Amino acid sequence: MKKVKIAGREVFPIGLGTLKMGDKSNKFDQEIKAIQMGLDNGVQVIDTAEMYGDGNSEHLIAQAIKPYLYNREDLFLISKVLPSNASKKQLPISLDHSLIRLNVDYLDLYLLHWQGSIPLQETVEALEKAKNQGKIKAWGVSNLDTDDIEKILTFPEGANCAANQVRYNLADRGIEYDLIPVMSKQEIPVIAYAPVDRCDSSGTGLTKQNVLKEIAETHQADIFQILLAWCIRNGETIAIPQSSNPAHVFNNVKAAEIQLTQQDLEQIDTIFPKPVTKQPLALW
Numbered sequence: 602m603k604k605v606k607i608a609g610r611e612v613f614p615i616g617l618g619t620l621k622m623g624d625k626s627n628k629f630d631q632e633i634k635a636i637q638m639g640l641d642n643g644v645q646v647i648d649t650a651e652m653y654g655d656g657n658s659e660h661l662i663a664q665a666i667k668p669y670l671y672n673r674e675d676l677f678l679i680s681k682v683l684p685s686n687a688s689k690k691q692l693p694i695s696l697d698h699s700l701i702r703l704n705v706d707y708l709d710l711y712l713l714h715w716q717g718s719i720p721l722q723e724t725v726e727a728l729e730k731a732k733n734q735g736k737i738k739a740w741g742v743s744n745l746d747t748d749d750i751e752k753i754l755t756f757p758e759g760a761n762c763a764a765n766q767v768r769y770n771l772a773d774r775g776i777e778y779d780l781i782p783v784m785s786k787q788e789i790p791v792i793a794y795a796p797v798d799r800c801d802s803s804g805t806g807l808t809k810q811n812v813l814k815e816i817a818e819t820h821q822a823d824i825f826q827i828l829l830a831w832c833i834r835n836g837e838t839i840a841i842p843q844s845s846n847p848a849h850v851f852n853n854v855k856a857a858e859i860q861l862t863q864q865d866l867e868q869i870d871t872i873f874p875k876p877v878t879k880q881p882l883a884l885w
């Protein structure tokens with residue numbers, strides 16, 4: 602299992618997404634158990650955002666990571682600021698609200714959720730200020746394509762960009778063409794969202810693919826685990842599948858133990874080829 606270097610740490614390559622969690626009170630117990638199942642089996646990264654359930658996801662995470670249960674230093678908490686709040690004036694307010702909802706005094710990583718109308722340089726300055734105040738350990742971005750990452754790298758503190766969170770799974774390999782090479786050169790890891798393609802909700806049929814089924818059988822795994830093992834295969838990507846089901850979370854975490862062979866990877870490439878031209882960045 603390859604840990605991933607991010608923001609001066611080395612973390613477990615599977616994290617927990619929480620996009621749709623914390624919205625329904627009758628699901629709280631199960632969702633808290635799902636998060637704790639991940640943490641009890643090695644997960645460190647938890648991904649949330651002020652946008653998720655308008656703060657509900659951050660509230661739920663606070664319940665799952667109570668200080669008497671987990672050491673804050675073992676966790677790697679990520680939250681995100683909405684583009685409309687990413688100004689010098691508003692970002693510190695959004696950040697404080699996220700810290701209060703999460704009941705922590707710092708974030709490990711704070712991301713610009715996507716680019717809006719506020720200039721990137723202003724947001725980067727606000728993020729650097731928050732970092733200097735100790736409210737975040739590092740900052741990064743989400744849903745930015747190659748040209749914007751290159752732009753950020755020209756800013757005075759742009760090289761401090763610690764991650765880009767983008768959609769990445771076998772059905773969305775476009776970022777391998779130019780975004781990953783640029784990020785890799787700067788040692789900026791990918792945080793892969795929708796790594797199991799939202800359980801086929803976009804209609805790609807990934808989780809029913811025969812070649813993946815055969816590969817899964819040889820590893821005594823299921824297809825979801827193969828999708829995740831593929832995402833994290835190079836040690837430069839953290840996958841953040843979301844699941845409210847503790848048994849699914851357990852399986853997802855165990856995917857970190859699967860080492861795909863060269864033959865597996867070649868077989869996968871024949872069905873889901875690497876991009877050979879620039880692709881529009883896959884979103885949402």
Ligand SMILES: NC(=O)c1ccc[n+]([C@@H]2O[C@H](COP(=O)([O-])OP(=O)(O)OC[C@H]3O[C@@H](n4cnc5c(N)ncnc54)[C@H](OP(=O)(O)O)[C@@H]3O)[C@@H](O)[C@H]2O)c1
Binds near residue numbers: 793797825849885
């Ligand atoms: N930065 C951004 O703009 C952005 C955008 C989207 C998402 N994200 C982040 O990325 C996270 C993950 O993305 P996502 O939630 O869109 O998609 P995803 O993780 O690819 O898919 C989540 C779906 O897959 C199911 N699932 C997960 N593991 C499974 C397993 N082992 N077996 C069966 N079903 C399984 C879940 O259902 P069950 O609950 O039934 O397991 C859920 O319906 C989000 O939660 C969020 O934190 C970020």
